[in-house]
Amino acid sequence: MATVETPRIPGYRIEKIIGKGAMSTVYLAVQESLDRRVALKVLAPSLATDPTFSKRFVKEGKIVAKLSHPHIVTIYDTGVHQDCSYIAMEYLEAGTLKERIKSGLSPEQAVKVLVQIAQALGYAHRQNCIHRDIKPANILFRNPETAVLSDFGIAKNLEDKTQLTAAGWRIGTPNYMSPEQALGKPVDARCDLYSLGVVFYETLTGSRPYKGADAFETAILHVKGPIPTLPEPLRQFQPVINRLLAKTPEARFASAEELAQVIQNATTGKTAARPGRRWSRWLVAMLLAVALVGLGAALAWRYWPTAAHVPPLPTPIQPR
DSSP states (O other): OOOOOOOOOTTEEEEEEEEEOSSEEEEEEEETTTTEEEEEEEEOHHHHTOHHHHHHHHHHHHHHHTOOOTTBOOEEEEEEETTEEEEEEEOOOSOBHHHHHHHOOOHHHHHHHHHHHHHHHHHHHHTTEEOSOOOGGGEEEEETTEEEEOOOTTOEETTOOOOOSOTTOOOSOGGGOOHHHHTTOOOOTHHHHHHHHHHHHHHHHSSOSOOOSSHHHHHHHHHHSOOOOOOGGGGGGHHHHHHHTOSSGGGSOSOHHHHHHHHHHHHHTOSSHHHHHHHHHHHHHHHHHHHHHHHHHHHHHHHSOOTTTSOOOOOOOOOO
C-alpha cells in the first residue's frame, strides 16, 4: 500500500490526518504565526491538476469565508502552494454527528441539533448559498452543546452563474439526496431542508429512512418511496418529518427559519392546539366553581335560620 506523502505548506506545521475523502484530506495542523491549531483541508493530488476540481475547491473557501455564523465553520485562510490547494479552518474537536448517532441521542438532543443546523442554513440561504450535501459527517461539534455545519465543497452560490459541473450531473450523497437532486433537476434552498429531514430522522431513530441495495436504488427510494413513519414514542415529530421529506419542494417548509420556529414551538408547548386546550380547561374550572358557589348558596338558604323559619313571637296581651 502506497504511503501518502504529507504536504508541505509554508506557515503550517502538519501533525496528523484527521479525515479523508475522495476529493481531499483533512489534517490537524498548527498555524505557526498564531500558534493556533487548525483543520487543514488539502485537495487530493490526483485532482489538483484538474481545473474543474481546483476551481470548486477554491470556490468553497471563498463561499464559507463570507459566512459568519456561530453554527457554520470559520475559515482562516485559503491558498495554493506548488499545485497544493488548501483551506485552513477552525478545528472542531468534539466529534461529528455521525459518531454521535452511533452512540445514540435523546429526542431532546436531536431537536437541538436540528434547530442549530436549521439556523445555520437559514443564514446561508439568506446569503444565496445552498449547501447541497447535508449529512451527519458534515455536522461537527465545537463543544458538546454546539453543532457546526461544515464542508461546503459542493455548495452553490445562487448569484454565481458559473457552471462547474456538467448539466444534469447529480450532486450530493445518495443517502441524503433530495428527489430533485436525484433526478438531476434544478435545486433551491429546500433541497437542503430535505437532506436535513433525513438527518433528523436518523438522529431520532438511529437509522436512515431509505436504504437501497446500492446508491441508485437508494436514490430511487428518495424519489418514489413513501415517507417513513416514526415509532410511537417519537410520533410527535411525524408532522415535521412529513413536511421535511415531502417529495416536492413546494410541500416542504418554505424556509429554514420556519422549520426552526415550528420545531421550537412543538417542543415548548406553544403549538396552536395547546392554547385552545388550556382555555378549555380554564373554562371548565370556572363553570365548576360557579356551580359550587350556586350549590353552596342553595344549601345555605335551605338550612340557615332565617325569618322564614323562626317561629313568631307570642302576641302580647293587651289590657282591657
